[in-house]
Amino acid sequence: MAETDSASPVLDATGVSKRFGPVVALHDAALRVGRGEIVALMGANGAGKSTLVKILTGALRHDGGTIRIRGREGHFASPAAARAAGLVPVYQEPSLIPHLDVADNLRLTRTPREAFLRWASELGAPDVPLDEMTGRLPLATLRILDLARALASEPEVLMLDEMTAALPTDLVERVLKVVRAQADAGRSIIYISHRFAEIAAICDRATVLRDGATVADLPVEPGVEEKIVEQMLGAALTPVVPAAHAAAAVAAAGPPRLRVRGLSVGPRLSDVSFDLRAGEVLGVVALEGQGQDQLFDALAGFRRPDRGTIEVDGTARSFRHPADAIAAGHTLVPGNRADALLMVRPVRENIALPLIARPAKWGPINMREEAAIVAEAIARLQIDTRAQGEARRLSGGNQQKVTIARWIATGVRTLLLFDPTRGIDVRTKRQIYGLVRDLAAQGAAILFYTSELKEIQAACDRSIVIFNGRVVDEIAAGEATEANLMRAAYGLTGRDHAAGVPA
Numbered sequence: 001m002a003e004t005d006s007a008s009p010v011l012d013a014t015g016v017s018k019r020f021g022p023v024v025a026l027h028d029a030a031l032r033v034g035r036g037e038i039v040a041l042m043g044a045n046g047a048g049k050s051t052l053v054k055i056l057t058g059a060l061r062h063d064g065g066t067i068r069i070r071g072r073e074g075h076f077a078s079p080a081a082a083r084a085a086g087l088v089p090v091y092q093e094p095s096l097i098p099h100l101d102v103a104d105n106l107r108l109t110r111t112p113r114e115a116f117l118r119w120a121s122e123l124g125a126p127d128v129p130l131d132e133m134t135g136r137l138p139l140a141t142l143r144i145l146d147l148a149r150a151l152a153s154e155p156e157v158l159m160l161d162e163m164t165a166a167l168p169t170d171l172v173e174r175v176l177k178v179v180r181a182q183a184d185a186g187r188s189i190i191y192i193s194h195r196f197a198e199i200a201a202i203c204d205r206a207t208v209l210r211d212g213a214t215v216a217d218l219p220v221e222p223g224v225e226e227k228i229v230e231q232m233l234g235a236a237l238t239p240v241v242p243a244a245h246a247a248a249a250v251a252a253a254g255p256p257r258l259r260v261r262g263l264s265v266g267p268r269l270s271d272v273s274f275d276l277r278a279g280e281v282l283g284v285v286a287l288e289g290q291g292q293d294q295l296f297d298a299l300a301g302f303r304r305p306d307r308g309t310i311e312v313d314g315t316a317r318s319f320r321h322p323a324d325a326i327a328a329g330h331t332l333v334p335g336n337r338a339d340a341l342l343m344v345r346p347v348r349e350n351i352a353l354p355l356i357a358r359p360a361k362w363g364p365i366n367m368r369e370e371a372a373i374v375a376e377a378i379a380r381l382q383i384d385t386r387a388q389g390e391a392r393r394l395s396g397g398n399q400q401k402v403t404i405a406r407w408i409a410t411g412v413r414t415l416l417l418f419d420p421t422r423g424i425d426v427r428t429k430r431q432i433y434g435l436v437r438d439l440a441a442q443g444a445a446i447l448f449y450t451s452e453l454k455e456i457q458a459a460c461d462r463s464i465v466i467f468n469g470r471v472v473d474e475i476a477a478g479e480a481t482e483a484n485l486m487r488a489a490y491g492l493t494g495r496d497h498a499a500g501v502p503a
């Protein structure tokens with residue numbers, strides 16, 4: 001563990017408060033980080049983590065409380081001022097400007113290009129396309145570039161807000177290594193993630209926020225996870241039923257809802273075949289960029305396959321447009337929540353969206369029915385609607401819940417989930433696995449790609465493994481140990497029958 005110097009912390013915030021109109025986002029937040037220390041900032045969705053980071057980096061102004069940087073009280077009037085003082089964030093959402101190319105984005109923030117490229121390469125993105133519009137780059141790449149840009153400015157305090165949430169396992173490991181090395185070199189790090197394995201791997205302490213107040217500050221040692229969860233949930237702790245695996249019998253009955261044969265899309269996806277039945281949750285295991293994006297794009301009608309067939313309920317379909325896929329009952333929850341939400345429209349409207357397209361018996365939309373459906377969805381996923389307004393005002397995790405909530409009561413035939421639990425806290429994740437199982441039990445056919453292998457175990461009946469554009473393996477629920485999944489994802493063959501860590 002790195003040497004800590006808590007007698008004179010680099011950053012020391014106490015009693016921080018912040019309201020957004022009637023919403024109290026923070027009322028008594030405290031956070032302290034010493035030189036060379038990595039402090040995990042934990043808390044359920046909506047606890048106030050991102051708000052605190054934005055205050056510390058000058059993007060938001062706090063209402064009350066004290067912030068001391070290297071012993072001196074003050075705050076930053078702007079992110080540029082914070083950056084100049086060595087406080088640099090990687091925010092929860094990608095922050096490169098989408099309609100500018102990478103080079104222009106660097107110019108805009110006066111980021112030294114050499115250092116940026118060096119870090120990008122160190123983080124596993126060696127060939128950064130400097131002249132590419134950033135909006136065209138995949139989410140995982142955007143996150144790596146955000147971090148490379150932050151590191152290039154040699155921060156004294158680096159704040160990472162769920163920066164690993166959209167990354168596949170291999171890139172997460174690189175990020176963790178780099179972050180730990182930064183701390184060992186004397187930098188201070190505030191690290192936000194909902195994944196305990198990451199906290200255990202690199203963090204020295206964990207500070208827990210609950211409903212806007214700091215409620216615990218714990219050393220990270222074996223067994224701390226339980227204590228963190230207890231503090232995160234507080235009195236609201238309700239027993240969570242782990243997602244039960246649906247009987248394979250449900251899935252085995254009946255013809256496949258979706259039959260994919262020899263599907264090839266561009267240079268990335270070749271000759272992919274599988275069946276997906278009603279009542280079944282089929283996992284897709286793949287490291288970043290193995291062709292899973294192209295598979296989902298083709299199934300959702302965003303890209304036309306070069307070869308192969310997609311049969312829905314026994315009939316071959318060709319999707320020329322997403323509307324064709326929707327007409328065939330294919331519903332996509334995309335990886336980037338910004339693509340799924342109407343950010344400046346009310347949460348209620350975002351949830352009710354699918355109802356609008358539904359044939360109605362009595363005139364266009366039954367308002368009372370809509371209100372009931374929305375209320376049920378909000379209650380089931382415990383969406384934090386204190387913000388009572390536009391979707392963009394919700395915390396990141398709560399936004400992600402909205403993208404799923406809208407399918408609860410409206411019913412769905414084939415659900416294509418692309419990394420749906422990114423940035424969702426532990427309790428809600430379990431609710432989502434339960435929800436996915438319920439939808440399957442009601443007859444939905446579900447294809448579930450996740451960048452977190454653990455989720456395959458929690459939610460899927462079986463999985464296909466895509467490596468280098470091809471299906472290389474199929475793994476039944478009983479064999480889905482993390483080691484087996486990991487090995488398969490790396491294109492290795494062979495299984496073991498006990499759970500363990502891959503070599």
Ligand SMILES: Nc1ncnc2c1ncn2[C@@H]1O[C@H](COP(=O)(O)OP(=O)(O)OP(=O)(O)O)[C@@H](O)[C@H]1O
Nearest residue numbers: 020025045046047048049050051387393395396397
């Ligand atoms: N601009 C805003 N207007 C209104 N309310 C807001 C705004 N930004 C955040 N909030 C509210 O403040 C609270 C804290 O949100 P915050 O984004 O800090 O949570 P978080 O801990 O980062 O959650 P997550 O894990 O989901 O990212 C939430 O209730 C959120 O809806």
Ligand SMILES: [Mg+2]
Nearest residue numbers: 050092395396
């Ligand atoms: Mg957040």
